[in-house]
Amino acid sequence: xxxxxYTISIDRQIDLDRGDMRYIEFVKAIDPSLDICxxxxxxxxxxxxxxxxxxxxxxxxxxxxxGDTKSLKQEIRKCMFCGKCQLVCPRGVNLRNVILSLxxxxxxxx
Amino acid sequence: MIKFNLFVLPFxxxxxxxxxxIFRHYYRWIKTLPAVDKIKLSAGMRxxxxxxxxxxxxxxxxxxxxxxxxKNPLLGYMHMSFALGWFLLIVVGNLESRIYHGSHxxxxxxxxxxxxxxxxxxxxxxxxxxxxxxxxxxxxxxLLFVLSGLILAIIKRRRSKWFxxxxxxxxxxxxxxxxxxxxxxxxxxxxAESLTAGYFGGGGGFLTQNLGTLxxxxxPFPAENTAYFFWWSYSVVLGLFFVMMPNSRxxxxxxxxxxxxxxxxxxxxxxxxxxYTALETYSCSRCGVCLDACQLNFxxxxxxxxxxxxxxxQRDQFVPEDITLTCMVCGRCQEICPVGIHVDSVxxxxxxxxxxxxxxxxxxxxxxxxxxxxxxxxAGCMSHLTPSVPRAMEGILKKAGVDYxxxxxNGSICCGRPLMLAGKDKxxxxxxxxxxxxxxxxxxxxxxxxxxxxxxxFREEYNLPIRIQHHSQFLxxxxxxxxxxxxxxxxxxxxxxxxxxxxxxxxxxxPRELLGKISDIVGCEHENGDALCCGGSLGLxxxxxxxxxxxxxxxxxxxxxxxxxxxxxACPLCKKTFLRHSPVPVMDLAEMIYDSIPGNHGxxxxxxxxxxxxVSVMS
Numbered sequence: 001x002x003x004x005x006y007t008i009s010i011d012r013q014i015d016l017d018r019g020d021m022r023y024i025e026f027v028k029a030i031d032p033s034l035d036i037c038x039x040x041x042x043x044x045x046x047x048x049x050x051x052x053x054x055x056x057x058x059x060x061x062x063x064x065x066x067g068d069t070k071s072l073k074q075e076i077r078k079c080m081f082c083g084k085c086q087l088v089c090p091r092g093v094n095l096r097n098v099i100l101s102l103x104x105x106x107x108x109x110x
Numbered sequence: 111m112i113k114f115n116l117f118v119l120p121f122x123x124x125x126x127x128x129x130x131x132i133f134r135h136y137y138r139w140i141k142t143l144p145a146v147d148k149i150k151l152s153a154g155m156r157x158x159x160x161x162x163x164x165x166x167x168x169x170x171x172x173x174x175x176x177x178x179x180x181k182n183p184l185l186g187y188m189h190m191s192f193a194l195g196w197f198l199l200i201v202v203g204n205l206e207s208r209i210y211h212g213s214h215x216x217x218x219x220x221x222x223x224x225x226x227x228x229x230x231x232x233x234x235x236x237x238x239x240x241x242x243x244x245x246x247x248x249x250x251x252x253l254l255f256v257l258s259g260l261i262l263a264i265i266k267r268r269r270s271k272w273f274x275x276x277x278x279x280x281x282x283x284x285x286x287x288x289x290x291x292x293x294x295x296x297x298x299x300x301x302a303e304s305l306t307a308g309y310f311g312g313g314g315g316f317l318t319q320n321l322g323t324l325x326x327x328x329x330p331f332p333a334e335n336t337a338y339f340f341w342w343s344y345s346v347v348l349g350l351f352f353v354m355m356p357n358s359r360x361x362x363x364x365x366x367x368x369x370x371x372x373x374x375x376x377x378x379x380x381x382x383x384x385x386y387t388a389l390e391t392y393s394c395s396r397c398g399v400c401l402d403a404c405q406l407n408f409x410x411x412x413x414x415x416x417x418x419x420x421x422x423x424q425r426d427q428f429v430p431e432d433i434t435l436t437c438m439v440c441g442r443c444q445e446i447c448p449v450g451i452h453v454d455s456v457x458x459x460x461x462x463x464x465x466x467x468x469x470x471x472x473x474x475x476x477x478x479x480x481x482x483x484x485x486x487x488x489a490g491c492m493s494h495l496t497p498s499v500p501r502a503m504e505g506i507l508k509k510a511g512v513d514y515x516x517x518x519x520n521g522s523i524c525c526g527r528p529l530m531l532a533g534k535d536k537x538x539x540x541x542x543x544x545x546x547x548x549x550x551x552x553x554x555x556x557x558x559x560x561x562x563x564x565x566x567x568f569r570e571e572y573n574l575p576i577r578i579q580h581h582s583q584f585l586x587x588x589x590x591x592x593x594x595x596x597x598x599x600x601x602x603x604x605x606x607x608x609x610x611x612x613x614x615x616x617x618x619x620x621p622r623e624l625l626g627k628i629s630d631i632v633g634c635e636h637e638n639g640d641a642l643c644c645g646g647s648l649g650l651x652x653x654x655x656x657x658x659x660x661x662x663x664x665x666x667x668x669x670x671x672x673x674x675x676x677x678x679x680a681c682p683l684c685k686k687t688f689l690r691h692s693p694v695p696v697m698d699l700a701e702m703i704y705d706s707i708p709g710n711h712g713x714x715x716x717x718x719x720x721x722x723x724x725v726s727v728m729s
Contacts, residue, residue: 033654048491051521053474077471080524080541081532082491083648087686092655100435100532100651103468 019067026105027064033094037061043085043095049078057085057095064102076102113227117338118219121345124352125218131356132364135392139368142385147377154375164374172366173197177448181399182274188266189397191259193363199252206245222348225303225318226341229310250315253303256296263293277407279398279418281359288358291351298344301325305337359422365392366449379452381535383459390451391425394418400443400453405643409664410657412436417443417453424456432652434460438661439531439649441613445639461533470537475523475544479551483515486554488568490561491524492682499560499682502704503581509707510593515552523548527567531649538571546572558584560700562611562681563648569615580611582621582680585703589624596628596706603629603702604674606665606688607641608681621680621699628706632672642668644679646687662691670694678702 028034041058049055055078064072079099086095154160170176173194179186207221210228230242270278307314308322326333369389379386400417401407407416415436423429437457444453489500507514526538557578559565565580588594605625611617618638625631636642645661677692679685680699688696705711
């Protein structure tokens with residue numbers, strides 16, 4: 001590729017109107033505790049799957065909240081349901097249920 | 111000559127229907143058994159000892175209701191009076207009818223309505239010991255026996271606490287209709303027999319004769335017609351009860367008999383919805399004993415999800431998702447169930463159906479050789495959240511000079527049980543295979559784990575060729591073999607039985623024996639099989655943290671009632687959960703043992719160095 005002395009970044013603007021909000025709505029209807037998340041990342045830090053891969057439940061949460069569900073299906077499969085995330089959560093988010101609900105959302109919404 | 115009257119028809123038709131229905135269900139349950147279970151059943155039926163054992167249990171549990179007697183004598187008596195009383199009424203009534211036999215054909219309705227067809231004269235005082243008088247006495251006595259149970263049953267609706275039940279099952283309209291029919295049967299019989307005996311001036315026993323004479327004298331209606339009305343009513347309520355029974359909870363009566371036979375033939379519950387599951391759901395009498403056992407009920411105030419409702423919905427083929435997923439799978443209801451229904455395995459079957467369409471991908475797990483050792487130590491995920499537990503274990507293992515390998519030192523692959531509790535057995539099996547392979551490679555002869563959740567799944571699902579021990583058993587062996595010496599701390603402690611170690615793994619004595627050597631154990635209200643769950647259960651999905659906290663606090667108040675200095679448990683999850691609320695220190699058994707080794711008391715274990723850079727969570 002020719003070097004023109006500058007690069008063009010991919011558009012990082014988030015258009016909430018075009019986001020797919022079905023997943024976050026589905027999960028929140030089942031487990032409203034997701035709303036009290038402060039995004040501290042404790043869950044991600046303790047995650048077993050996160051130890052072996054770049055699985056990042058915090059990032060996943062942020063993405064689906066923005067309606068970006070592209071990576072959701074592939075990523076959520078790595079969870080082993082061990083529940084450490086839930087035990088370290090300082091806010092008491094019911095994380096195993098959140099992940100189970102996400103699984104159900106994928107199954108039902110496609 | 112065959113005696114007949116039109117009023118026997120409702121009863122007779124009902125009887126034909128119920129017998130046909132029971133046979134249809136029996137046929138379906140037996141026919142859909144897997145082939146291997148059919149062999150077990152036919153072998154069991156040919157074995158006299160198994161048949162005798164089944165009969166014994168049927169008499170003890172289905173008629174006498176021994177387990178309910180143990181729970182509460184009044185509750186036991188109530189159920190016994192209905193079951194045993196009614197059964198004997200049928201048997202003795204049949205024998206009695208043989209005396210008055212008019213023909214070789216004893217129509218089924220004949221013993222039931224005998225007093226309508228036979229009008230014996232009054233028994234004179236010197237004839238009291240004659241055969242007919244004897245039968246009349248016994249039959250009246252049995253009727254009184256059943257009626258006493260009926261009175262108790264009515265009282266139980268209002269004052270269930272007298273029967274040892276804080277809550278009773280909320281029955282649906284249909285069940286209440288059937289219950290009304292059942293309750294009406296015996297008063298109708300009493301009135302019909304009494305009025306007949308009173309009208310004819312004989313033929314009744316001490317109860318029916320005296321009541322009948324009294325009623326005939328005070329009733330303004332003609333006694334003969336009134337009696338006939340009650341014979342009709344008696345027949346109609348019996349017939350109605352029989353017709354409604356197959357779709358009501360009373361189907362548990364014939365179902366439980368077959369369930370007991372199945373169990374004695376060695377047929378086990380399956381992992382999928384099988385005829386055993388169907389039989390178990392039909393065998394539930396909805397007595398509601400499980401309601402008081404459920405901590406979600408008495409500690410967190412969550413209703414309508416308990417075993418009795420879950421099994422009812424399962425029988426009706428419609429279980430709401432929330433009911434399936436709101437359960438700690440602690441096994442308390444299963445432990446106390448008088449019918450012995452495997453509620454937890456039925457619930458997991460339902461969860462499997464729920465999760466069947468979901469997929470996982472664990473291809474990221476890479477296999478590396480773990481090395482060789484004689485003993486493999488697997489701390490488990492939960493122990494990594496209570497690092498002092500594996501640290502204490504390592505300290506003890508080193509002290510005892512055991513050739514060991516800490517299999518999951520650098521982060522673990524889950525044992526699979528949490529996935530199973532979510533109904534994801536297929537996915538769990540991938541982890542199982544991985545861990546199995548890893549353990550096999552070490553060529554160890556013993557697998558020790560600190561986590562009862564792992565212990566249960568290692569034992570039940572892994573089929574490992576080596577011994578598996580929870581650390582409580584392993585440490586006890588070390589002490590017994592003189593590998594480690596202990597010094598008593600003389601602290602007053604209370605021991606909490608973790609669900610998966612006690613009810614799940616049947617280990618109650620090892621931790622107590624071990625703790626007895628180093629401390630003074632004070633008991634608590636709920637111990638051993640009756641132990642409470644800490645509230646941290648991985649089986650519970652649809653419940654908020656605040657509800658879990660209520661369960662934890664309730665369990666703590668029960669555990670700490672006798673003011674111990676220390677709460678000791680043998681499960682990292684219980685420890686982690688209790689730590690949030692316990693006013694006294696919480697320790698794991700391993701930490702206690704480490705602390706009691708001479709020279710170790712009060713010594714802090716250094717944390718292991720981090721194996722990697724901290725994980726970035728902000729990306």
